[in-house]
Amino acid sequence: MLGFVVRRVLLVIPTFIAIAFLTFIAIRLVPGDPIEVRTGERGISPERLAQFRHELGLDQPVWKQFLDYLWQLAHGNFGTSISTHAPVLTEFLTLFPATLELAISAMLFATILGIPAGVIAATRRGTFIDYTLMGAALTGFSMPIFWWGLLLVLFFSVNLGWTPVSGRIDLLYYFEPVTGFMLIDSWLSGEEGAFRSAVMHLILPAIVLGTIPLATIARMTRSAMLEILGEDYVRTARAKGLSPFRVVGFHALRNALIPVVTVIGLQVGALMAGAVLTEYIFSWPGIGTWLIESINRRDYPVLQGGILLVSGIVILINILVDLLYGVLNPRIRHAR
Amino acid sequence: MPLLEIDDLTVEFKTASGQFRAVDGVSLTVDRGEILAIVGESGSGKSVAMLAVMGLLPWTATVSAKTLAFDGRDLLTLSPRERRKVIGKDMAMIFQEPMSSLNPCFTVGYQIGESLKVHLGLSKSERRKRSIELLEAVGIPDPERRLSAFPHQLSGGMSQRVMIAIALACRPKLIIADEPTTALDVTIQAQILELLVSLQRETDTGLVLITHDMGVVAETAERVSVHYAGQKIEEQPVGPLFADPHHPYTAALLAALPERAKGKHLPSIPGVVPGQFDRPPACLFEPRCRFATDRCRTKVPPRQGAIAGFALCHYPLTHGRPIGHPNPEGREVAA
Ligand SMILES: Nc1ncnc2c1ncn2[C@@H]1O[C@H](COP(=O)(O)OP(=O)(O)OP(=O)(O)O)[C@@H](O)[C@H]1O
Ligand code: SF4
Ligand SMILES: [Mg+2]
Numbered sequence: 087m088l089g090f091v092v093r094r095v096l097l098v099i100p101t102f103i104a105i106a107f108l109t110f111i112a113i114r115l116v117p118g119d120p121i122e123v124r125t126g127e128r129g130i131s132p133e134r135l136a137q138f139r140h141e142l143g144l145d146q147p148v149w150k151q152f153l154d155y156l157w158q159l160a161h162g163n164f165g166t167s168i169s170t171h172a173p174v175l176t177e178f179l180t181l182f183p184a185t186l187e188l189a190i191s192a193m194l195f196a197t198i199l200g201i202p203a204g205v206i207a208a209t210r211r212g213t214f215i216d217y218t219l220m221g222a223a224l225t226g227f228s229m230p231i232f233w234w235g236l237l238l239v240l241f242f243s244v245n246l247g248w249t250p251v252s253g254r255i256d257l258l259y260y261f262e263p264v265t266g267f268m269l270i271d272s273w274l275s276g277e278e279g280a281f282r283s284a285v286m287h288l289i290l291p292a293i294v295l296g297t298i299p300l301a302t303i304a305r306m307t308r309s310a311m312l313e314i315l316g317e318d319y320v321r322t323a324r325a326k327g328l329s330p331f332r333v334v335g336f337h338a339l340r341n342a343l344i345p346v347v348t349v350i351g352l353q354v355g356a357l358m359a360g361a362v363l364t365e366y367i368f369s370w371p372g373i374g375t376w377l378i379e380s381i382n383r384r385d386y387p388v389l390q391g392g393i394l395l396v397s398g399i400v401i402l403i404n405i406l407v408d409l410l411y412g413v414l415n416p417r418i419r420h421a422r
Numbered sequence: 423m424p425l426l427e428i429d430d431l432t433v434e435f436k437t438a439s440g441q442f443r444a445v446d447g448v449s450l451t452v453d454r455g456e457i458l459a460i461v462g463e464s465g466s467g468k469s470v471a472m473l474a475v476m477g478l479l480p481w482t483a484t485v486s487a488k489t490l491a492f493d494g495r496d497l498l499t500l501s502p503r504e505r506r507k508v509i510g511k512d513m514a515m516i517f518q519e520p521m522s523s524l525n526p527c528f529t530v531g532y533q534i535g536e537s538l539k540v541h542l543g544l545s546k547s548e549r550r551k552r553s554i555e556l557l558e559a560v561g562i563p564d565p566e567r568r569l570s571a572f573p574h575q576l577s578g579g580m581s582q583r584v585m586i587a588i589a590l591a592c593r594p595k596l597i598i599a600d601e602p603t604t605a606l607d608v609t610i611q612a613q614i615l616e617l618l619v620s621l622q623r624e625t626d627t628g629l630v631l632i633t634h635d636m637g638v639v640a641e642t643a644e645r646v647s648v649h650y651a652g653q654k655i656e657e658q659p660v661g662p663l664f665a666d667p668h669h670p671y672t673a674a675l676l677a678a679l680p681e682r683a684k685g686k687h688l689p690s691i692p693g694v695v696p697g698q699f700d701r702p703p704a705c706l707f708e709p710r711c712r713f714a715t716d717r718c719r720t721k722v723p724p725r726q727g728a729i730a731g732f733a734l735c736h737y738p739l740t741h742g743r744p745i746g747h748p749n750p751e752g753r754e755v756a757a
Contacts, residue, residue: 318522324478325517326537326588327510340527416527416572 094405101401102394106159109393110152113386119144120168120384142168155390164395165387167380174391177376182399183266184254185361185372191288192296192357192364197350200300201339204307204346209334211312219304226301231360235294235367242290249290252369256283295364299353306349310342317341344415351407355400424451425596425628426475426513429489433467433474433652436482442698444470444483446652452596455626457619459639459660461675462649465695468632471649472598476515477505493595511541514589516618518601520581524573530557530584531569537591556587561617579610586618596628604634615642636679640664648672651695651706658731668731668738670711705736713737713744 121130121138130138139145143154158165164174207219243251250256254268261275269288272280314320315338323337365374373396380388412418433445445467452458460468474485475497490497493512497505509515517523524533534556535549544552550569557565560583573581582602589597599618603611619642622629633639639646639660646663648656648671656669667673674691693710702708705718715736723736730738730745737744744750 318517318519319525321478322517322523322585322588323525325476325510325515326540327506327508328536328540329506332540337525337528341525414527417574 123384164391187267191292195296196299200303203304207308208311223301223304226297231363291368310345314338354403426452427491431487434484448654452628457629459643459646460632466649467652511592513596514594515598560587598630600632655734656731669733
């Protein structure tokens, strides 16, 4: 088990270098550099420009810049933001809880609805209920996040006025962050209405971000369940005189969860990509908004470091999911 | 009153190409402490008939019968909920594929204990005690340790022993064993069968043994029911059946045994069991029967009396000779 983890972690290093390389090149292919973007229309004297470039190391050959960057990374240093001068890691850690809160809520929403939907569709295979659920799943799956987000905002926030349009909590409330999770912090603050406000702010973004995972989980659960409901051991469970609920929801679902958990794990990467868009739509102060701003400002260290850190999290979650897979599947557990 | 009474059981499946009759007017009885063997080629509806008794058929199946009674209860009118109190408790079933019949995600102990909890409401420690007892009874060494084993850690023979333990858990009155040894190694087959029979004797349960193995039938069964294309075509006590089969199909089966009763699998008779689309109009065995006449092709054969082994035939055999047949020597079936 430990060997497995160590192996997986070692395999991550080349992946990291590749990601660092790709972001490094990609951001430099975008026209304009940090200084030009900042000075904008006003322009800047060539001497000043050269001086700034020198300070940031941008006058070095690109290969040298890259190697320097790797060297820096090897020492655990993700650099400093060009625009705020704060360490990239610090900014990341400050903003990440917001994204994590959104992502967890979205996944909870997707899992809590997706698994029962898949189970119901599988047990009602070929019926109206099955077609309705799977039709909805297909629609959800093909829904462009941006469009879906705006649609929901228009309907629930603008037309009905049920939910706020943006942010994590009403500006009325102020309290020091404790955990960085607004739901928890607002609860701890004891301020009346703060928790409710946080929940209302979270609902729409979580639904928007959770829709595609919801559709994927529902479809995966259905197909896994359909396969497993035909297994001999499900017949054995029924032959024991167990209730249908116990047979389907326990004996069959327990096995169906194995592939479903893998799918949930694979969703994490896509979830991060979706989070960027969702945060942008809802002005959610998380990693996504931070990264988009860093592109606009050509803040090379933030973009590079931010993407590396996000990738690191995705990889970490994938390792955790693999471990969970082992816990769920006795055959794998013993093989390792 | 017999423990299990089946009268005129018919099972039809809804298929893409129409109704398919997998079990056709089967009547059987099983008494307490009795072993009834059901034999017949693949596709003769043996499993489907017993799954109908257990209530385990998929929704595509339509079950009808004049009587379907177990232990004085009418299974036909029992609600699904009431029926679930019977199966797994008073009536248990063991399947052909032990390796895939246990849930890979749960331990042996859990899977045995589950029946004890659901049907008998035993506490955790009682369940553990009884599970160990059961594993001992089915000959699993080191039972305490085995309780925490997962199915993939067991061999086929061990898995089938566990399945038997599960079946026995609530001291059932009837056990249905559907080819319990077919998937196992030859050496293990005999052990499992012996175990099953000895446990059956000890506990005085009824046992329905579905098998392909005429050797098994000769050694273990008391009565034999021979099935063909969904119908019961003959039923006799085991001795008389081997000595004097009355239906041409049974006779052909026995004649094709290399060494009487010693063959491991059902011997092959030329031709195949009719399927959904090539069902003969009258006698279902007619295309393969060496005694077939025009009458067999046009008139559904009658059910003979006990003396002729309840044979479903126009010309039941007596010592190999078809009674009332226009040409008692018969014709040879072109192979
Ligand atoms: N769920 C089902 N839907 C449609 N047809 C079925 C279904 N289950 C069984 N059948 C058909 O019913 C017939 C009888 O099947 P059954 O499994 O009872 O045969 P069997 O006598 O047990 O054969 P074997 O010795 O191979 O186990 C077969 O033709 C089979 O294809
Ligand atoms: S009825 Fe005719 S065809 Fe059918 S088994 Fe008897 S002799 Fe053969
Ligand atoms: Mg069968």
